[in-house]
Amino acid sequence: MKKDNERAKRILKAADSLFGEAGFDGTSVRDIAQRAGVNKALVFYYYDNKEALFERVVQRYYEEHQIALQAAFEAEGSNSERLHRLMDAYVDFIAEHRSFPRLLQRRITERGGADVALVQRGIAPLLEWTERALEGITPAEGPLAARHFFLTFSGAVLNFFTYGEVLSPSWGSNPLAAPGIAERKAHLHWLVDALLEGLNRRGAGS
Amino acid sequence: MKKDNERAKRILKAADSLFGEAGFDGTSVRDIAQRAGVNKALVFYYYDNKEALFERVVQRYYEEHQIALQAAFEAEGSNSERLHRLMDAYVDFIAEHRSFPRLLQRRITERGGADVALVQRGIAPLLEWTERALEGITPAEGPLAARHFFLTFSGAVLNFFTYGEVLSPSWGSNPLAAPGIAERKAHLHWLVDALLEGLNRRGAGS
Amino acid sequence: MKKDNERAKRILKAADSLFGEAGFDGTSVRDIAQRAGVNKALVFYYYDNKEALFERVVQRYYEEHQIALQAAFEAEGSNSERLHRLMDAYVDFIAEHRSFPRLLQRRITERGGADVALVQRGIAPLLEWTERALEGITPAEGPLAARHFFLTFSGAVLNFFTYGEVLSPSWGSNPLAAPGIAERKAHLHWLVDALLEGLNRRGAGS
Amino acid sequence: MKKDNERAKRILKAADSLFGEAGFDGTSVRDIAQRAGVNKALVFYYYDNKEALFERVVQRYYEEHQIALQAAFEAEGSNSERLHRLMDAYVDFIAEHRSFPRLLQRRITERGGADVALVQRGIAPLLEWTERALEGITPAEGPLAARHFFLTFSGAVLNFFTYGEVLSPSWGSNPLAAPGIAERKAHLHWLVDALLEGLNRRGAGS
DNA sequence: TATGAATGAGAGTTCATTCAT
DNA sequence: CATGAATGAACTCTCATTCAT
Numbered sequence A, B, C, D: 001m002k003k004d005n006e007r008a009k010r011i012l013k014a015a016d017s018l019f020g021e022a023g024f025d026g027t028s029v030r031d032i033a034q035r036a037g038v039n040k041a042l043v044f045y046y047y048d049n050k051e052a053l054f055e056r057v058v059q060r061y062y063e064e065h066q067i068a069l070q071a072a073f074e075a076e077g078s079n080s081e082r083l084h085r086l087m088d089a090y091v092d093f094i095a096e097h098r099s100f101p102r103l104l105q106r107r108i109t110e111r112g113g114a115d116v117a118l119v120q121r122g123i124a125p126l127l128e129w130t131e132r133a134l135e136g137i138t139p140a141e142g143p144l145a146a147r148h149f150f151l152t153f154s155g156a157v158l159n160f161f162t163y164g165e166v167l168s169p170s171w172g173s174n175p176l177a178a179p180g181i182a183e184r185k186a187h188l189h190w191l192v193d194a195l196l197e198g199l200n201r202r203g204a205g206s
Numbered sequence E: 001t002a003t004g005a006a007t008g009a010g011a012g013t014t015c016a017t018t019c020a021t
Numbered sequence F: 001c002a003t004g005a006a007t008g009a010a011c012t013c014t015c016a017t018t019c020a021t
Helices: A006-026 A029-036 A040-046 A050-074 A079-096 A099-113 A116-133 A146-171 A178-205 B006-026 B029-036 B040-046 B050-074 B079-096 B099-113 B116-133 B146-171 B178-205 C006-022 C029-036 C040-046 C050-074 C079-096 C099-113 C116-133 C146-171 C178-205 D006-026 D029-036 D040-046 D050-074 D079-096 D099-113 D116-133 D146-171 D178-205
Strands: none
Touching (some): A006 A040, A006 A099, A029 A040, A050 A079, A050 A099, A079 A099, A079 A116, A079 A146, A079 A178, A099 A116, A099 B146, A146 B099, A146 B146, B029 B040, B050 B079, B050 B099, B050 B116, B079 B099, B079 B116, B079 B146, B079 B178, B099 B116, B116 B146, C006 C029, C006 C040, C006 C099, C079 C099, C099 C146, C116 C146, C146 D178, D006 D040, D006 D099, D050 D116, D079 D099, D079 D116, D099 D146, D116 D146
C-alpha cells in the first residue's frame, strides 16, 4: 500500500483495460507494457508474472465492488428501498467498470475454473446482501429461496451490459448511454417491487 | 452433407468443447487435433483456419438453438404457458450445450466484438419470441418494454448457468444437476407469472 | 512422346508459367495443380516430384531454344548477316518465352548451382554458334576471344529483358512491346557491326 | 548506429550470403539464425520480419554500390577514360559483392516484382552516369540512345558473372579468378572504345 | 529501478508427398 | 487415370520469461 510507484499503477491500469478488452489469453505482456509506456521487463519486476498481474487486477475490483455495494446496502430504509439502492449501486459500479463482469466470467470459464474460491469472494457481497434483504420473506429452500433471486437480480443487471452493446442497433439509441442506464434502473426497480409483491401475496395466500 | 467424413466431425466436436472450455485464444489447434485424435494438418484440411472452425462451431449452435426454441414457442397455449415453455426450452438447451453461452459471450467481448451481427443472430429468436409473447401487454417503449423483459429473462437463465458451478459449495448440492435445474425452472415459472401479474395490475390500475 | 495426355500438358504449362513468375521455391504444387485445373496428386502421378517437374520444364526450353537458334544460324550469308539473324532469333525466342532466362538464372544461383552441366547445355548452342561465326576473326585467347563476345552479346540481349520491365517508367513506353523490341534489335545489329568493324580494323592494323 | 550490436551484424551478414545463395524463398529464418549462430527469435528481435531483413540487406548494397560508382565516375578524364573507370568499378564491386546482382534479379522476377521502384534505385546510378558520359555523342531516341548502351554495358558486366561460374569448365581456368576478371576488364575497355569509335564514325559520316 | 538482449516453447499455417480407393 | 484424405516436417512469427547491466 505504501505509495505504489506510479509506473506500477500505470501497468495495472493498462492490464485492466486490456484484459477486459481481449481476455487473458488475448492480451500479451508486450501489449500491456506498450499501453503503459514502460519496458516489458518492468511488468515482471512489479508483478511476478502475467497470471499474478491478472489476479491483482481482479482483486482490486473485488475490493472496490464490495465497498460500493456495502455503502448502498447499509443505509436505512424498507426492503424495497434497500434493494433498489443495491440494484442502482450494482448497475453504477458495472457501468463504471465495464471490464469487471468480463473478467469475472472469464475467470469462471477459462482455465478450468480453477479458482472458484476467488470468484465466490467476488460475488459474495451481492449474494449475502440479497439474502439479508429477503430474510424472513423468502423460504430457505426451493425455487423461491433467496439465492434464486440473487441469480435473477444479478443476471438482470449483468445481462443488460453483456447484450446491451450488441442490441444497440435494434434498440434505437445506445442502451449503455446515460438515458438507457436510467431506464434499466427503472426496470429493475419495477422488477424488485413486482417480485416482492408476488412474495407477499404468496405469504398472505398460504 | 450426408456423412461429412467422420474425422471432420470429430474435429468439430473437439473444437466445440475446447473453445467452450478455454475460449478462442486459450485453445490451440494442436489441442483440438489432439483431442480429436487426428493430425494437426487435417484440421486445416477440413476447416481452412482456426477462425473459420470457430465460426462453424458457433453457427451450428445458432441453428440448433433456433430450432429448439421455435418448437417450444409455436405450440398453443396462454401467454403464461408459452413463456413457461420458452424458459424451459432455453434452460434445457443450455443445459445440454453448456459451451453455447460461453462462446456467445466471448464472441461479444473478445477481439473487439467485431461480429456483432453474428451474435445478434444468435440471440434473435429468444428476443423475437419474448417480444411476441408480451405483445399487447407491455408498452413499446420505456422500462417495461418487452426488450427489458427479454434481458431479464435471458439473464435469469444464463446467470444460473454462469454462476451455478461457482455457487455449488454454498448451494449444498450441485445446482446444475437435474434436481437443481428443475428447481430453477420452477423459479423461472414463478418469475414469469409474478411479472405478468405485475403487468396486469399495472394495466388495471392505470 | 506417344501423345502426352492433355492433362499432363496442362500441368507442364502451368508449372512453366508459375516457375517463371515466382521461382522454384516460390511456387507450390498446389498452385500448379490449381492453375492447371487438376488434382494435386495428379501432378505427382505424371511427374514424380516437384524437382523433376521443374527439370522437365527447363529441358523443354533447351530443346526449343536449340532448334530456334539453329534455324537462324544455318542459313547462308555473311558473318554480319548470320550474327544479325542469331541476335534476332535470340531476342524473338526470349520475347516469346519470358520464363526461360529467369528459370536459367535461378538454376545457376539457386540450390548451390548443383546442375551446372544442365545449364551449360542450355546456353551451349549460342556459345557454339557465336564461336563459329567469329572463327578466324577473333583470337582463341585473351580479351577478344569469341567467348567474351558471346558473354557480351547474350548479356546485351538478356539484360534488355531483365531490366526492360523495370525501366518502363523512365523509358516512356513499354520497352518490351513490339516497337521496343524492334528498336533493341536495331541496336544489336549496330552493336554487332561496330564490333566486327573494330575487329577488322585491329586485324588490318596489326 | 555506432556498433549496432555485433549479433545484429552477424545476422545481417548471414542473411546476405544466404539470400544470395538460395533466394528469398529458398532461405529460412532458421537457416539465417543458424549460420549467424544466434537464436531464431533474435532475428525477429533485431529485424521485424524476414521481408524487412531482406530489404535491409538489399538497401545496404544500394548505398555501397552508389558510392563505389560515384567515386569512379567523378574523377577527371576523357569520355573513354571515364567509361573505362566506370566499367572497372562496376566489375570490382560485383566481384566483391557476388550476392548483389542475384538479389537484384530476384527482386525483379520474384513475387510479382512489386517493388520496381526499389530496384530502379539500385541500378539508377549506372544508368545516369552512362547517360551523362554519352551526352552529346548519342541521340536522345532510337536504337543508339544512351539507355541502350547502358543495357549493353551492364549486360556485358553482369552476364560475365552470371555465366562465368557455369562456363568454368570450358574456359580452362576459373573466369572469376583475378586473371579472368582482368581479362574481362580488358574486353570491356575494348568494347567501350569500339562503340565510341562506331558512334564517332556515324557522326562524321552522316 | 529500469532496460536491452536473449531464449525455448509453441503458436497458426503451408508444404511436398503418399496412399487407398 | 484420377482423387480425397492424410501426414510429418518445416515454415514465419509471437509468447512469457530471464538476466546482466
